[in-house]
Amino acid sequence: xxxxxxxxxxxxxxxxxxxxxxxxxxxxxxxxxxxxxxxxxxxxxxxxxxxxxxxxxxxxxxxxxxxxxxxxxxxxxxxxxxxxxxxxxxxxxxxxxxxxxxxxxxxxxxxxxxxxxxxxxxxxxxxxxxxxxxxxxxxxxxxxxxxxxxxxxxxxxxxxxxxxxxxxxxxxxxxxxxxxxxxxxxxxxxxxxxxxxxxxxxxxxxxxxxxxxxxxxxxxxxxxxxxxxxxxxxxx
Amino acid sequence: xxxxxxxxxxxxxxxxxxxxxxxxxxxxxxxxxxxxxxxxxxxxxxxxxxxxxxxxxxxxxxxxxxxxxxxxxxxxxxxxxxxxxxxxxxxxxxxxxxxxxxxxxxxxxxxxxxxxxxxxxxxxxxxxxxxxxxxxxxxxxxxxxxxxxxxxxxxxxxxxxxxxxxxxxxxxxxxxxxxxxxxxxxxxxxxxxxxxxxxxxxxxxxxxxxxxxxxxxxxxxxxxxxxxxxxxxxxx
Numbered sequence: 001x002x003x004x005x006x007x008x009x010x011x012x013x014x015x016x017x018x019x020x021x022x023x024x025x026x027x028x029x030x031x032x033x034x035x036x037x038x039x040x041x042x043x044x045x046x047x048x049x050x051x052x053x054x055x056x057x058x059x060x061x062x063x064x065x066x067x068x069x070x071x072x073x074x075x076x077x078x079x080x081x082x083x084x085x086x087x088x089x090x091x092x093x094x095x096x097x098x099x100x101x102x103x104x105x106x107x108x109x110x111x112x113x114x115x116x117x118x119x120x121x122x123x124x125x126x127x128x129x130x131x132x133x134x135x136x137x138x139x140x141x142x143x144x145x146x147x148x149x150x151x152x153x154x155x156x157x158x159x160x161x162x163x164x165x166x167x168x169x170x171x172x173x174x175x176x177x178x179x180x181x182x183x184x185x186x187x188x189x190x191x192x193x194x195x196x197x198x199x200x201x202x203x204x205x206x207x208x209x210x211x212x213x214x215x216x217x218x219x220x221x222x223x224x225x226x227x228x229x230x231x232x233x234x235x236x
Numbered sequence: 237x238x239x240x241x242x243x244x245x246x247x248x249x250x251x252x253x254x255x256x257x258x259x260x261x262x263x264x265x266x267x268x269x270x271x272x273x274x275x276x277x278x279x280x281x282x283x284x285x286x287x288x289x290x291x292x293x294x295x296x297x298x299x300x301x302x303x304x305x306x307x308x309x310x311x312x313x314x315x316x317x318x319x320x321x322x323x324x325x326x327x328x329x330x331x332x333x334x335x336x337x338x339x340x341x342x343x344x345x346x347x348x349x350x351x352x353x354x355x356x357x358x359x360x361x362x363x364x365x366x367x368x369x370x371x372x373x374x375x376x377x378x379x380x381x382x383x384x385x386x387x388x389x390x391x392x393x394x395x396x397x398x399x400x401x402x403x404x405x406x407x408x409x410x411x412x413x414x415x416x417x418x419x420x421x422x423x424x425x426x427x428x429x430x431x432x433x434x435x436x437x438x439x440x441x442x443x444x445x446x447x448x449x450x451x452x453x454x455x456x457x458x459x460x461x462x463x464x465x466x467x468x469x470x471x472x
Contacts, residue, residue: 009353016257017351019247023256090357092366098467099370115253115358117245121326122351130328134335141388143375151389152377158387231334 003077005104007097009090009116010038012126014194017117018042022086025114030081033072036063037088037119037220066096070103077109090118094144094163118142120161123193123222127200128233131159137228145172145223150179156186159226165189166219170209176225181205186229191221200232239313241340243333245326245352246274248362250430253353254278258322261350266317269308272299273324273355273456302332306339313345326354330380330399354378356397359429359458363436364469367395373464381408381459390416395462401425402455406445412461417441422465427457436468 006025011017018026018039026032026042029050034043036056043052053072055064064072069085076083091097091113104111120142121131131140140159141152145168152160154176165172166189177183183206191199203211205225242261247253254262254275262268262278265286270279272292279288289308291300300308305321312319327333327349340347356378357367367376376395377388381404388396390412401408402425413419419442427435439447441461 011255012351014257016260017255019253019255019353020259021250021252024252090353090361092361092368093357093376094368096370098366098372098464102467113361115248115353115361117255117326117351117353118357121329121354125326125328125349125351130334132328132330134332136334138382139377139379140329141375141377147374148389148391148394151391151394153387155387228334231338 001080002110003080003082004110004112005073005077005083005085006112006114007085007091007100008087008114009095010086010088011117012089012119012122012194013037013039015039015041017122017194019114019116021114022116025084026086028082029084031076031083032086033069033083034086035088038086066099070100073100074103074107074109077104078107087116088119090116093118093120093142119193119222120163123190124161124188124224126193126198127188127190129188129224129228129231131161131228133228133231136231137226145169149175152179154180156182156227159224159228162223162225164219164221165223166212166217166221169212169223172223173205173209177205181225185225186227188224188229188232189217189221190224191217193222200235202229202232237316238346239316239318240346240348241309241313241319241321242348242350243321243327243336244323244350245331246322246324247353248325248355248358248430249273249275251275251277253358253430255350255352257350258352261320262322264318265320267312267319268322269305269319270322271324274322302335306336309336310339310343310345313340314343323352324355326352329354329356329378355429355458356399359426360397360424360460362429362434363424363426365424365460365464365467367397367464369464369467372467373462381405388415392418392421392463395460395464398459398461400455400457401459402448402453402457405448405459408459409441409445412441417461421461422463424460424465424468425453425457426460427453429458436471438465438468
């Protein structure tokens, strides 16, 4: 039969947080094209007949460029295969899902987008931090570490979530302070959410960069800024 | 054995978008406490021995107040039952999950929070709209129709998602225009995402309120504001 592509949001990395539809499509796939931050434990349960193409960036080598990933999807589907593109988080939250969908549509390939549990919400949750909470936060903004932070709301009752924000943490905190956020606004950095080695480092806008440096914090990590950080589970 | 509570994000309403962990907990529950916007099709598959407590607001009658919902969770768990609180979307995205978790913890009840696919991302996706897209949008903000809109970024490359925003759509668009967003900024209203009766109404910040009124748009709906709306699937 004709090939197909499914862009599947794999969630934050815990196999239990993949959707039922995601599991169903994995079971039907001929080829699985997988990111580094996708729930990789699931790959071990696949039948030996399924080909796994790993396009994740590993320490010390370059990631497969996006154009090449897209080409793999198109080539495999045009060869008549069912292709699951298993991503970390959600395909449309900094996941390049839109680009891959448009490329498939341009070639007439059937493409399905399956939303996933986004790390922007679920990684803070793993640390006990709700992105909204009655009387504490009435909204949230999700950006990467590089983005237009000064234009964002400055009240500590609006939650900011910075994805992959460790390398830019010093610059981000300076920008937020300069834009008017208070130095005592709580901040948490949650590393390796949903993994056994998960760790949360808590501080304030004024001191989190130094605390994170002292603790040796590194990506993958999600930075949460706002009063909701006070609801985090106690460290332990 | 001792009772327990699981606050389960049910996703945007499609049974396939519930997580594997959510399905597992539903299969283990004695009692399921369910919202109107949770994936209710799943309830039909539960064994007859499972009690379903419906706390969803139905047209023409009042919803069960949050305090009473929390009391039900505590009473059932303290009676030794396994309780799944099945919510629409994610428990921490305007889901009152933090309050319910804290109430359980205060009574010493074991409580697990299971993230879900948030409607803030998945309902736009159902209409073909990615909340981020390379070269189009580098971030997004999620609020309800009532919140501090003027403090948000005004560029059309920052996506705004307004949950349950139909009743306040006129006020929201006026506030965004007053804050500096362009009148030609694209806007979509996606009603009943993931349901067979899903409908998308597209316009601009200048005319969407009138278009929505003319089309008879109503909640549940998600409003998306920003250039990403141009990526929506063609109507049909």
